[in-house]
Amino acid sequence: MTGAGWKNRTPRSGSPLSFESPDKSVRVGYHSHTRPPMWVISGTPPGRPAWNASLGAAVPVEILAGLTDVLAGPRPAHAPDVLGRLTARGWKPGKGEHPGADHPDSTATLQYRREGGTAMWSPGTDGHSIPLWRAGFSEHTPLHAVEAFAAALADPQPVLRPPGRIPFAAAPHAATTAYPVLPSQLAAWRQTRTAAGRAAAWARSASNRATARLRPRPARIRQAVPLPPRPAAPPRPAHPPRSR
Known part of the structure; x- marks a missing residue:
């Protein structure tokens, strides 16, 4: 996130832990003292309703990153298209x-609920x-943020975890493979991610500048104001005849 400005x-x-977007419209924070601990994302876009999202502390970092990257x-x-993803x-x-939509092995689900005057995207449970x-x-x-969350949630690519860092509740549903990783590889991946974040921030800034240039400016109307008439010049006095 810091790489994206x-x-x-x-x-x-x-x-x-708290981070704020460059335009100050989105905040991402990790609240460790709440029960349960969670990530909280809040948005206050100008001229539009505020929104918020909460994700449990055990959410895989790849899913959280997919959400913050698109923001x-x-x-x-x-x-x-959230469900289409x-x-x-x-x-x-x-x-x-x-x-x-439900995962094929029923380990995850995502639902859109509308109850009363509110609506929310959230996981469902069987009770x-x-x-x-x-x-x-x-x-x-923003739907594109929920779509990015869904895309990261359904991404089949394997993720890297140190030995012994797989959550106990997730272990029965995970297939593990030993994969040696050099420190230089981790540094290269981190540098690639930082570069991608900076490119995204530059693209967003360029898009905002283009929108500002295309926004119509109020027309300036100049109104002619008639000037008051000039006062007539006083008549010149007649010169007396010269005596000879």
């Missing part, structure tokens, strides 16, 4: 009363299993 707003006490970049031109990866349409982590997005969360 986000400001570190963490207080000197070190908690809560740091320019808004995509295509129409977001999941079904394209083999997820099944949800069977409940709420629109959603019996205890989820490893939860996530929720309020009604006015």
